[in-house]
Amino acid sequence: MNGHTIRTIYAKELKDSLRDRRTLISMIVLPTILMPLLMFGLGTAASRIVSKARAASSRIMVIGGEDSPGVRGELQQVGKFKIEDATPGWKGLISDKKVRAAVEIPPGFEKALAQGSAPPVTIYDYQGELKSGIAADQLTDFFTKLRDRATARLLTEHGLPVKIAKPFDVARKNVAPPEKVGGNLLGGLIPYIIVMLCLVGATYPAIDITAGEKERGTMETLLCSPAPRSDIVLGKFLMVLTGSLSAVFFSLVSLSCTIVALGSATSRMAADGPPGLEVPSIDPMGLVGVLAMILPVAVLFSALVFSISLFAKSQKEAQSYLTPLIFVVVMPCAMAVLPGIELTLGLAFIPVANVSLVCKEMLSGIWHWGYIAVIFGSTAAYAAAALAVAVRMFGREDVLFRT
Amino acid sequence: MIEARLLTKVFHDRKRGEIKGADSISFRVEPGRIYGLLGANGAGKTTTLRMLATLLKPTAGSARVAGFDVVKDADRVRSSVGFLAASTALYARLTAREMIEYFGRLNGMHDGPVRARVEALADELDMHDFLDRRCDSLSTGMKQKTSIARTIVHDPQVLIFDEPTLGLDVMTSRSIVRFVRECRDRGKTVVYSTHVMSEAAKLCDTIGIIHGGALRAEGTLAELLASTGQADLEDCFVKIVAPEAAA
DSSP, rough: OOOHHHHHHHHHHHHHTOOHHHHIIIIIIIHHHHHHIIIIIHHHHHHHHHHHHHHEEEEEEEEOOTHHHHHHHHHHHHHHHHEEETTTHHHHHHHHHHSEEEEEOOOHHHHHHHTTTTOOOEEEOOOOOHHHHHHHHHHHHHHHHHHHHHHHHHHHHHOGGGGGOOOOOOOOOOOOOOHHHHHHHTTTTHHHHHHHHHHHHHHHHHHHHHHOOOOHTTTHHHHTSSOOOOHHHHHHHHHHHHHHHHHHHHHHHHHHHHHHHHHHHHHHHHHHHHOOOOOOOOOOHHHHHHHHHHHHHHHHHHHHHHHHHHSSHHHHHHHHHHHHHHHHHHHHHTTTTTTTTTTTTTTTGGGTHHHHHHHHHHHTTTOOOHHHHHHHHHHHHHHHHHHHHHHHHHTTTHTTOOO | EEEEEEEEEEEEEEETEEEEEEEEEEEEEEOOOOEEOOOOOOOSSSHHHHHHSSSOOOOOEEEEEEETTTTHHHHHHHEEEEETTTTTOTTTTTBBHHHHHHHHHHHTOOOOHHHHHHHHHHHHHOOOOTTSSSSGGSSSSHHHHHHHHHHHHTTOOOHHHHHHHTTOOHHHHHHHHHHHHHHHTTEEEEEESSSOOHHHHOOOSSEEEEEEEEEEEEEOOOHHHHHOOOOSHHHHHHHHHHHHOOO
8 A cells, every 4th residue: 555646546536526516516515505504594484484374364164153153253353364154065175275274163152151061162174284283273272262261251250269260370491401402402403414414425526436437438547557456446435535524524514603693593582582491502512523423424435335336337327326325324314313212232333323313412412432432433343344345346347347 | 578478358247158358369569569459349459458457357378568467566567558548538627737747646756757757748749738728628639649648657668559549530540650650669569459450551560360359360461461362451351350251
């Protein structure tokens, strides 16, 4: 192995890649814009959609209630509702999102309510549909208030204090520090995005400098040089690793800036909000920990995509081979996002899933050093094995001259 | 010098089984001589030359290039060889200068000597006008000059050309042929593969006719014509590789 040759090959690959727009997009642009886009862009868009849906009036159908004109009248008074009598196909209208929800007022409801014992009111909605859910919540709120008023009136009529119906309040308070709250909220998502970017960052350079070179005829030119094949593979591999780590680095820098910006925005909101409201944050050491844990993952991904791309005859073929790898990575990576999944010794040996889970913990400020050592060690071992496969594959004529 | 002894290469194909890309090929080329490998497409020229350039390992037989064994001293063989083929392309995003310097460094040259060598090659091949242009913006002729400079940047003793004029226009082809002659005149050992009869006739001191992976005949142009009783190389070639078609 010759350090001069490896450096020469790496420097050339780096220069070549930095002149390629597609590599720059996957290494720098995408990782930089993805985090703010996800956190600010999607968050803002989602909150606008919800606000708009809440502000808009809801088309509601009322089933029955002809003998409860008072209740119907009160419903009409609520500005958010456009009340209509139910038509025969009202269920279909809700499913087709033409009507947001329906409410069934049972016969004799108003009269029974005056006596203090009314039959149940049923609200119909489209489960999981945002606007229907909002309308159903608004209807629930209306009938809850109606019930509270009826209770208060009955108690007053009987000379009892209104407080008797609600002798005490229940309060909930968060005791977890802000970084644990933030880690729990974002800790699953951040490793997922970073691990995926780690793979995406490696993919394009790997395809370009292996299958791409075979397709363009420059691989044969390079193989004619006296550079040993192990040096060529290491020089090229370092470039793929650079692509992967660049994607991680730029995404973490972008994430830090996004969190700082998001933190100051939420601090302002918290100052105006109820007392004791915590502003979620991320443990800065957690981000350093994520960067350290992602190193062997980047080596593993770089070696894998390098070997797979090298086997392909063309860039198109390499892309078709690498697409299934994305799904293979997504599944263990998504484990960290699932609620209730905790790191165990068994899971500590499952590649990708282990790193996602430990990163989630580190971002919450939890440091299980035993697991961290096992995960770093096992991932480094997998990475070394994958790199050995890449070096071996580069020595195979049937791979290099596959036509 | 090049010395090939019973060089054989067998490829394994799942559908077609074993395929002999080269079958017991032996020849010898002295410094200051051009050896032409003449054969149709798929005859085994590229496989033979790739074994000499150490890109492929022989299944059987042996070869020595510039005194080094192609299997045991593959790295030293590559240091002594310049290999130019129609299939050896340039890095599109590098400039011509960067391309030549890169291969100089891969051949162990340091910054100072490699820069001086690039300037010398640019003078010799008249490349100054496009030396700092990216290879993807060069004309075919400019690309070919860059490829030649890349091939000889380390001043190799042995030059292997695998159909270097394939797909090139007449003017560019002529410049390649002229360059190959100059290499011979400088005392280099040259192997030149082609399927163009006129090129082989004009250029090569010795011609080996290869067909079906095997060397069918070898000699100077005059010897080959005399042995087959033909007046030109094309008829001679057909008589050797497909006697029934010549009859």
